[in-house]
Amino acid sequence: MKYIDSAQVEKKMGSRLLKNMFAKNIFLLATLIGLVVLVVLIYRVFADSIGWIDFNFLTNKLSTDPEKAGIMGAITGTLWLMLVVAPVTLFLGVGTAIYLEEYAKKGKLQSFIQTNISNLAGVPSIVFGLLGLTVFVRGISLGAIVLAGGLTMSLLVLPVVVVAAQEAIRAVPQYLREASYGMGATKWQTIKNVVLPAALPGILTGVILALSRAIGETAPLTVIGIPALLIPLPDGIFDKFTVMPLQIYYWTIDAALVAEYANLAAATIVILLLVLFLMNSIAIFIRNKFQQRF
Amino acid sequence: MEKTFGNEEKNLNVQELIAKNKSTVSFGNYVEKLIPKALLLIATISILTTLGIIITLLTETIEFFKDVPFVEFFTGTVLKPLGQNAQFGVLPLLAGTFISSGIAMIVAIPIGLMTAIYLSEYASDKVRRFLKPMLEILAGIPTIVYGFFALTFVTPLLRSFIPALEPTNILSPGIVMGIMIIPMVASLSEDAMSSVPNSMREGALALGATKLEVTWRVVVPAAISGIVASFVLGISRAIGETMIVTIASGSTKNFGFDVTQSMQTMTAYIVEVTGGDAPAGSTLYYSLYAVAMTLFVFTLIMNLIARYISRKFREEY
Numbered sequence A: 001m002k003y004i005d006s007a008q009v010e011k012k013m014g015s016r017l018l019k020n021m022f023a024k025n026i027f028l029l030a031t032l033i034g035l036v037v038l039v040v041l042i043y044r045v046f047a048d049s050i051g052w053i054d055f056n057f058l059t060n061k062l063s064t065d066p067e068k069a070g071i072m073g074a075i076t077g078t079l080w081l082m083l084v085v086a087p088v089t090l091f092l093g094v095g096t097a098i099y100l101e102e103y104a105k106k107g108k109l110q111s112f113i114q115t116n117i118s119n120l121a122g123v124p125s126i127v128f129g130l131l132g133l134t135v136f137v138r139g140i141s142l143g144a145i146v147l148a149g150g151l152t153m154s155l156l157v158l159p160v161v162v163v164a165a166q167e168a169i170r171a172v173p174q175y176l177r178e179a180s181y182g183m184g185a186t187k188w189q190t191i192k193n194v195v196l197p198a199a200l201p202g203i204l205t206g207v208i209l210a211l212s213r214a215i216g217e218t219a220p221l222t223v224i225g226i227p228a229l230l231i232p233l234p235d236g237i238f239d240k241f242t243v244m245p246l247q248i249y250y251w252t253i254d255a256a257l258v259a260e261y262a263n264l265a266a267a268t269i270v271i272l273l274l275v276l277f278l279m280n281s282i283a284i285f286i287r288n289k290f291q292q293r294f
Numbered sequence B: 001m002e003k004t005f006g007n008e009e010k011n012l013n014v015q016e017l018i019a020k021n022k023s024t025v026s027f028g029n030y031v032e033k034l035i036p037k038a039l040l041l042i043a044t045i046s047i048l049t050t051l052g053i054i055i056t057l058l059t060e061t062i063e064f065f066k067d068v069p070f071v072e073f074f075t076g077t078v079l080k081p082l083g084q085n086a087q088f089g090v091l092p093l094l095a096g097t098f099i100s101s102g103i104a105m106i107v108a109i110p111i112g113l114m115t116a117i118y119l120s121e122y123a124s125d126k127v128r129r130f131l132k133p134m135l136e137i138l139a140g141i142p143t144i145v146y147g148f149f150a151l152t153f154v155t156p157l158l159r160s161f162i163p164a165l166e167p168t169n170i171l172s173p174g175i176v177m178g179i180m181i182i183p184m185v186a187s188l189s190e191d192a193m194s195s196v197p198n199s200m201r202e203g204a205l206a207l208g209a210t211k212l213e214v215t216w217r218v219v220v221p222a223a224i225s226g227i228v229a230s231f232v233l234g235i236s237r238a239i240g241e242t243m244i245v246t247i248a249s250g251s252t253k254n255f256g257f258d259v260t261q262s263m264q265t266m267t268a269y270i271v272e273v274t275g276g277d278a279p280a281g282s283t284l285y286y287s288l289y290a291v292a293m294t295l296f297v298f299t300l301i302m303n304l305i306a307r308y309i310s311r312k313f314r315e316e317y
Helices: A008-049 A055-059 A072-103 A108-121 A127-138 A144-171 A174-182 A187-216 A219-223 A242-253 A260-290 B012-065 B070-075 B091-122 B127-140 B142-161 B171-195 B199-204 B211-222 B224-240 B241-248 B266-275 B283-312
Strands: none
Touching: A008 A260, A008 B091, A008 B127, A008 B142, A008 B211, A055 A072, A055 A187, A072 A108, A072 A144, A072 A187, A072 A260, A072 B012, A108 A144, A108 B012, A108 B127, A127 A144, A127 A219, A127 B012, A127 B224, A127 B266, A127 B283, A144 A187, A144 A219, A144 B012, A174 A187, A174 B142, A187 A242, A187 A260, A187 B012, A187 B142, A219 A242, A219 B241, A219 B266, A242 A260, A242 B142, A242 B241, A260 B142, B012 B070, B012 B241, B091 B127, B091 B211, B091 B224, B091 B266, B091 B283, B127 B171, B142 B171, B142 B241, B171 B211, B171 B224, B171 B241, B199 B211, B211 B224, B211 B241, B224 B283, B241 B266
């Protein structure tokens, strides 16, 4: 006597297994869609930029003549912007994270600040642009200078740094702190000499990721009023400036007038993507090389 | 009793040592008390930012509603901010925003969810290690690049299928926005599905279920709160997205539902008006803040809903 009728099982299972196989392939296909788009996008951008990226393109100033136009202004503008955003976000982000992780008592204030930060992360970037326009550009009359743009960007990417720094600080095991207290160190000495050095790789990774977000961000800067054709190079944080994403934006919308602007936009995108790729590689390198596992 | 330490034939007294260190200790105490206060001050910057946003938007929005009645703003189907007889109805912008976000979610929800299922349930470790960084790259591409892609590639491509499509239209940026959101939906949903314990999968498998049945009847229902929260966050992201729609959808302020036409979203309107140097104090200038306030409230509500869903309906294992 047979307890299992294998023919019967086969009959029942056949269609279900077929469905499973079919679904698996559909899921794989869906996953590949993202990949295909990525490849097409990068291919298109590179194809459009061929012949447009050369030494002159990197070192020339802006020009209405597509043959002469270069992105030196946008590159220096981006660098100056980062010189504002990096220290400001590092200071504010790490300060906030230390407070939340080490000093704040679990309670209303701490959870209020925490909720507030996660809400800020969800605010559209263009709203930050309006904040920057109202407070920094017009409120304290800075004008559309690097400092105003940098402070706006800093507030925008602050949640990224805070969350990354918090995670890094939280990952430092308690016994390291206790050992430090045991040696007679005070709380601040412990944070300064034990916690922060151990959390540094995680914090730096977060800061670099935040900076790469700031480098690619366009919307807040369109709002604070940066001219489409700014020829002089910025010499400091009090000068007017433009950045790569904005240059891409203006060239893309003006491509209806001068077709070659589309190539200039593509060429700038290639440079921007290379910069972002480099920054992310550095972040990954720091994470893998210096991150200690406790 | 006196003790000697090491080679230094020096007499040391503990009490003297403490007394000697007193001066530095008092400075240390001072720092120790000051630091938490300074850090609290830094931490309040984030609260000040939120307050700054709300106060800025609110004060100028109130000015706006002195010129344009509240009801007219939210029920007006005509947006004609320039020239004589300017009219400020927000409905055209709301239509543009929700249609583009809707298209984006039609793309992002199924593909994002299927990607998450594949990565979490079907893919081998090796495949996952290759695919996840790819999705992260897709997520890291600046939106301006997607905008360029929408205008110069996707629109011409779509026009070869749909000849009636205008050079600037809401369909193409909607689709590209959806692609931009796929990684977000996929990674948040995958996180939710990965946290479903294996014992539940094994239980279902032992009863003879196929992998698809396990996924669909056990894993997805168990992770549903995280999955739905990822959809809501995706919508919020789509509503707030600016550059793709600004570039690829033009600035027509018609109230309609034809996706082949150019439409303006709330975000694109803000870019257009600030780019045009609206004189401070004009109704046009204030309209900027009224639109931004509407946008802010919508995204805030979406984010709160997402948090509520993921907290309230989370199944704990």
